[in-house]
Amino acid sequence: MIDFSMLKNDDFKEDSVRSFIIDKILESFGFSLKGVKDSMESKSKDSKKNMESTKQDSIKIDSKTMQDSMENMESKKDSTLSPTHHPFNAIESNKDSKHKLEIVLSQTQSSKIVVGSNKEIKADLTPDYTLYVDSKTHCILDAKSPDKNIQKDSKAEKQALSYAIAFKTPYYALCNGYKFMLFKTDTQEVLMDIDLESSFNDKADSNLKLLKQYLTTPLQSLRQVLSQDSKRVKKSDEWYLNRPLPGVIPNPKKRAKARHFGNLAYFTRQSWDIVTKNILNFTDVGDVVLDSFGGSGVTAIEAMINGRVGIHTDLNPLSVFMVKALCAKVDLAEFYELSEKILKEFESLRPKNEKEAKEILKNAKYYPNAIDKEFGQVATIKEQESTLWIPKKEILPKGSDVDSVLKLFTKKQLVELAILRRLIFKYTTPSRTIEYRHAKRAMRYSLLLAFYNTINDVNLTYHKSDTGGGDSGVMRYYRYRIAKKPTKLDVYDVFKRRIARAIKGKQELEDSPHFYDSYFHKTQNVVKEFNIESALMQGREVINNDNTIANGEKILQADATNLVEIESNSIDFIYTDPPYGDKIPYLDLSTMWNAWLDFPVDSKLKEKECIEKGSLEKTKYDYYDLMKKSLKEMYRVLKYNRWLAFVFQHQDVKLFQIIVESAENVGFEYAGFVSQEDTGIASFKKVQNPSSVLKGQLIFYFKKIDTPKSRAKV
Helix, strand or coil: CCCHHHHHCCCCCHHHHHHHHHHHHHHHHCCEECCCCCHHHHHHHHHHHHHHHHHCCCCCCCHHHHHHHHHHHHCCCCCCCCCCCCCCCCCCCCCCCCCCEEEEECCCEEEEEEECCCEEEEEEECCCEEEEECCEEEEEEEECCCCCCCCCCCHHHHHHHHHHHHHCCCEEEEECCCEEEEEECCCCEEEEEEEHHHHHHCCCCCHHHHHHHHHHCCHHHHHHHCCCCCCCCCCCHHHHHCCCCCCCCCCCCCCCCCCCCCCCCCCCCCCHHHHHHHHHHHCCCCCEEEECCCCCCHHHHHHHHCCCEEEEEECCHHHHHHHHHHHCCCCHHHHHHHHHHHHHHHHHHCCCCHHHHHHHHCCEECCCCCCCHHHCCCCCHHHHHHCEECCCCCECCCCCCCCEHHHHCCHHHHHHHHHHHHHHHHCCCCCCCHHHHHHHHHHHHHHHHHHHHHHHHCCCCCEECCCCCEECHHHHHCCCCCCCCCCCCCHHHHHHHHHHHHHHHHHHHHHCCCHHHHHCCCEECCECEECCCCCCCCCCCEECCCCCCEECCCEEECECCECCCECCCCEEEEEECCCCCCCCCHHHHCHHHHHHCCCCCCHHHHHCCCCCECCCCECHHHHHHHHHHHHHHHHHHEEEEEEEEEEEEECCHHHHHHHHHHHHHHCCEEEEEEEECCCCCCCHHHHHCCCCEEEEEEEEEEEECCCHHHHHHC
């Protein structure tokens, strides 16, 4: 039995990773030292001597644990451990493999390396293990201590790649005790990222079986066994059905990730670590995760960070935009340079005072000018250059201190924001090839991410707090409340800070080995094809083409009560945090941002919103009915034997009963709940309404079990 707690000991170094983890894995796969009989046993004895020697130098690793591990290794006389005794007993032994599996330890290969002014030097490259299959070099494997980073683009990964190139192996791998990473040499693609402790403890886990397949099968045979789209052995339905409910996270780190905090300003946000724990608990790598009330995008983003495919849908175009904008892949150096260029020109064009701003506004007006054609009508370049665009005079929701969007700004704020928007459009005008247009769009969305966050700080509802921070009234009080003493921040400074924050958030996505692979992955038989390229429902029609139901779209406007864009039985896990009653009317509260981004929001869209009250004065029964319809759609799109996690933040007992009963009526089986009492930071609504809003949250869990009765319901 391997005790993974040993890895936390400061004295558990590379040699310990080799002896107590890698050797055992390779031995179970059937490898032996090249030309040496009973090689792994021999190596085990060497390891024991090594450990005894090191012990004299005051190694502090628990002696009993070490002794147990060595005794387990020495107790086998054969060159492979039997699966029933091996700690990785999920792997069948390769003792009778028809392929010759051999290892050479610390094999050296001389290689010429170019340095300086094209000067070549000779270097000896010595990996820890060279794996041979049928006498051909197959994989380089290097051990690292538990504290070393072995992810893609790390120093360790680049070193292992150089070994693989020198030894001409199709694969290279790294192990630090916690993780086992397998890479493809020609593309540097991450083939496997295995959490060893998790795989070791979960009998149903198939990662080690797949790793064995990669390491013990000749390349040509492996290509026949593994297709490009099925590099992993999928987990069984039994594995999914028998997942335990995840435990509570004692102190969620809601503000710890720049990809969320400071970039995706929204009225509510799930703590990323709670969402991640649920995703990892209920899904496998490559699974499709949906949030049909997507909001700030935490579910989809964390799904893709962890190698799943995240689908984000929401009625609010603002929600769709901001998640698209954060995910847009750009060269971060170019992004920064362009922002500086825009700010330099902005500085020369901005009005000096309110009087100058008033003069500029005389020739400014609204005309349709969406941020991109996928969000609506885009004005011509000529019109944008000749007339300064300003937002439509949108009416604000009931309870606001002023009646229209334009009254939320001083004249100077209004003009400066309009100039900044025009400059962003000017330098990101799409043209030429499709690839170039997409690159320009990604840059525009990224700049507008900083712009949308700038609007949050540059308006008359913004005020400093007693603690030294600040926020807009709509984000803090959930209404357009003009500050008694508005804090007028400088647009230049705010935009510059928001650019820096956007870079930090996007860097986290870049640093993830999985995010962009998942983001650009085509969703086969999940999201349907559309007649037009549109992020919005307006004008979009679904094309039911049975031959090619494939779409790269993962972030889109959709109605949670009628998910026509998503195929039935196509989703592996749903984690969603729906609106809770009459507390937050999202579309009404988003009016300021939707006006500046020129997103269409009308009464027809608001009719679909699952809330109480709002500008349409919906009753609680309207809300109940919409929630029931959304549960029915969740059931339809979820695969059989998969899970729904439904976040509940209301103390209305009747609503609690309605949700559970409605879920059961459409076919779900209620599996229990987890009370996440402290979600990090209490919202104003939770402080204001302690009797109707839970301090933390409940997460209800439901299963869609495959039975004749459930099939009949669908």
